[in-house]
Amino acid sequence: MKTKRKSAFKTILGFEYISVIKNKAFIISTILVVATLILTSFLPALIIGLTSSDSSDEETEKPKIAVVNKAYEKDDVIVKAITDNFNDYDVEIIKSESDAQTGVKDGLYSFSIILNKPLEYNYITLTQSIYDTTTDMVDTAITSAYRTTELEKKGISAQESEKILSASAKRNIVTLGTDQTTAYISTYILVMALYMAILAYGQLVANSVVTEKSSRAMEMLITCASPSDLMFGKVIGAGLAGFTQIAVIFGVGAISLPVMLNSMPADLKSIISFPIESALFAILFFVLAFFIYAFVFAAIASLVSRIEDLSSIMSPVMFIIIFVFMAVVFGMNSGELNSPLMITISYIPFTAPIAMFARIAMSDVAAWEIIISVAIQVASVFILGKLAAAIYRVGVLLYGKPPKLGQALKMVFSKKARS
């Protein structure tokens, strides 16, 4: 006669799922994330559009530099050298030094260069700030003019000397493993998201359980369904709702992220990478982390009968979650994702999901390590599920001061031995 029991679980599952979907916080958070995604994907395009229009609108005159050439016979080499180094300026050769000075005073010239000898010059300016790199650039220009002139004297043409003098190394990085720098931002976001999701959903499940007890709805519920059905229905229902939220967010992300990446300048693009594998692993570890923690939250919450008592009994669990998060972020920031600490915690059920995810996303982890860690987590989900059901069975009828965890476990195991 399993039909009634089976349909009770399904009914509960449907009811709990809808309850979460209709939850205001759920709806608002989904909308916020989606809106943020859409906005950030169009933001780079917007910014670039605005700044480029700025510079093309203005028909400003280029600022001027005055040069007094006392070192060379011809002006062309020095003018070219300075123009090459100061693209946004107009270079003007003048004869009078005093004109060069008054010109700067009057604001006609941004600055003036009096070239006394090929490698010696006066730099005339109104003010000289510490951060002014202009003189460095003038040094470069003057030096380059000197080199070109001398090389020409030795028989090397201006074009050839330019080629040789302006040569610089080109860099091409080939990463055979995981590139930590590019993965950092995306991993950080996903780790944060995982952390917040676990907290949010855990709290949601816990609150739901305590509300049922404090409103005494539990009195009715336990006469219609077994505590196991009630607990699994609640946790899995919430899990499905979480999955729904992820599906929506990833769906929007899959469309908006490419848009954002395309409209970004190339150098920014190289800092951010959002590989599909990261996203998929994030989903896998979210599911595992959700169930591991949701069962714990549900079981503990069932021992409590008033919302006020909930926070105190939750503190041990919260500490663990905070510890996990900090350990992982520390590992990420230090670049040492395969330190003994990180390796250890990527196998312990409570810390594994986030730790292992960070390691996979930002470093190279052997496939067997991943498989073992996931296997441990899956086994924990089953064990925790059974344990949570046993605690729930005892907890649902408990009212009054919540028992200490040790007491509760004693009750659970003595009852278990009985039934």
Next chain:
Amino acid sequence: MQLIVNNITKSFGEKEVLRGISLNAHSGKALGLLGRNGAGKTTTIRIIMGVFPADSGEILVDDKPINRNELTIGYLPEERGMYPKKKIIDQLVYFGRLHGLSKNDAISSSKQWLERLYMTEYANNKLETLSKGNQQKIQLATAVMCKPPVVILDEPFSGLDPVNAMLLKDIIKELINEDTIVFFSSHQMNYIEEFCEDIAILNGGTIVLNGAINDIKRSYRRDMIAIDSLDYKNILKLIFEKFSNEIISAEADNEIDNRVKVKLKEPSSKQSLYNLISSSGIDIDGMGIIQPTLNDIFVEYTEDKI
């Protein structure tokens, strides 16, 4: 159909709550389950409903062990047992389905009962917006809407105004007429006397009294006589003059005006007393045996004794 509770025991840790409870409930009859606060009524009810098992003993339906997958039991708990922040219609449908109704049946049954209870306009309201009495009505609907063969009502009248109380009385009478087994637990003895043929009093973990109310009352020594008269003082005088040998005590009733209470040494002498009073010429309103009220019986069997 007969539901039999057979020698149930239950302990919680060191505390022995039920020490051998036996009850019998029949279709079409209501059984009053009485007991002081903390006597173990709720524990007994929970064992019947299968929330937890008894340590020993059994629950039988028509001589076969109870199968809760086949037998739906409607339950109205003493403390409100529904979600305060969810819509009423959603909850009714949910509990209907948990009791085994299909979604469509649950919806139509919910609507029917909302109508029956004059609560249709509240269907889409949150439960907490209703008054206590109206919440109780919704709770009742949850208990009976799936037409269970067994219904357990724990303090169903609490919080109901007289009109709603009448409505509930009609519904309970209907249930009894439809051959439902009704367990009725209450401290309001007037309701118990109105509906229940049988009672069981729970005290100290055992059933201290069990049987039909009428039989119980009739089994009492019929030695208390009440005489109602506006001239009760003369009645008293007459009794002390002419009948003092036959009585243990005679006094004015301090609860009921114009009444004399007489406790006879022998119940058989009541006819002589009647003859004496009626032939005295004093104007009397009424004369007869005082039956113990259910309240009196309850107190007698459950009061704390030194």
